[in-house]
Amino acid sequence: MTRRNPALAKRKPFGVRIYKNFRFAALALVVLCLLAPLAWLVASSLKTNVDIYDASKTFFFVPTLENYANVLTRNNYFVFIFNSFWVASASTVLSLILGVPAAYAMSRFTMHRSALVVLMARVIPGISLLVPWYYVFSNMKMVGGFGVLILSHMFVALPLIVYIMMSYFDSMPLELEESAQVDGLTPIGAFQRITLPLSVGGMATAGILSFIFSWNNFMFALVLSGSKTKTLPVAIFDFVSYASIDWGGLMAAATVVTIPIMIIALFTQKYIVSGMTAGATKG
Structure with a gap:
């Protein structure tokens, strides 16, 4: 053998x-x-403009922090960072406050027509609304303020949050709320004490995605912001002039825009994954 x-x-x-x-x-x-x-x-x-154009210094060059000094000190980018953070945070929080109860109502009462309207608002190109928005808000003397930026960002963030949370609530068993109501809670009390704490993962997912959209948004801020409310994506354009482009400053400014979002995604990835997979693991 x-x-x-x-x-x-x-x-x-x-x-x-x-x-x-x-x-x-x-x-x-x-x-x-x-x-x-x-x-x-x-x-x-980390290169000078001369080194950026020099192909021989693609990998080997003497690094410099002059571009970051130009971005953060001379161009006062800390103000633009605060503007972006404030607009993104405010629009996300307000959208969560309005969107989570709306998504719960649409999910529990099978409001399919309302859900279709939300979906239509999600797919409408934002650029098609900029002209009427500018006309309306300029007549209301709101153009250039934080309020108009927050409202415009909520137009995209709110449908996104509603749509994510609807699928999240659909995946949660209705028996949990029914048991809470048998024990004496009202429907609103069951939502506040049972459903809402269990939906933290979905809210984290929706809030993070909404914040990232608002942070990166360029089109709305370009048209509706003012000199004191300019956000980071719009401020990057200061390095582009008619005759030349400051590539070093442009790259440093783009890095300043990108790094915070990467850090947020790195530390919140478990919430994003848990929220995205909730519909497949619950119910």
Whole structure:
């Protein structure tokens, strides 16, 4: 009787090894494509304009912080950072306050027509509303203030939050609320004490996505903001003039816009994943 070689027995089939190698190579290629532009952005922000145009200094150059000094001190970008943070936070919080109860009502009372209206508001291009918005808000003397920016960002954030939370509430068992009402709670009390605490993951997901949209929004702020309410994406345009472009300052400013969002996504990824997968694991 022949004995099998343990080393050969542990070897996986050739097709399995090929598939694993292909999957690893494809994953490495995707990661490289995603990280290469970011690495180029950060590297360019540490170069002078002369070094950026010099192909021989693509990888080997003397780094400088002059671009960041120009962005953060001379151009007063801390004000623009505060403006972006304030508009993004206010629009997200207000959208959550209005959107979560609306999503709960649409989910529990099967308000399909209202959900369709919310979906239509989600897919309407924002640029088609800028002209009427500007006309209305200019007549109300609101253009250039924080209020008009917050309201315009809520137009996209609110439908996004409602749509995410509707699917989240649909996945939650109705028996939990019915049991709470049998114990003496009102429908509103059951929502506040039972449903709302269980939906923290979904609210975190919706709030983070809303904040990221508002932070990165350029179009609304370009038309509706003023010199004192300018946000970071609009402020980046200060480095682009008719005759030339300050590429070093532009890259440093873009890095300042990108890094906070990356940090937020890094520390809140578990909430995003739990909120995104809630519909598949509950119910």
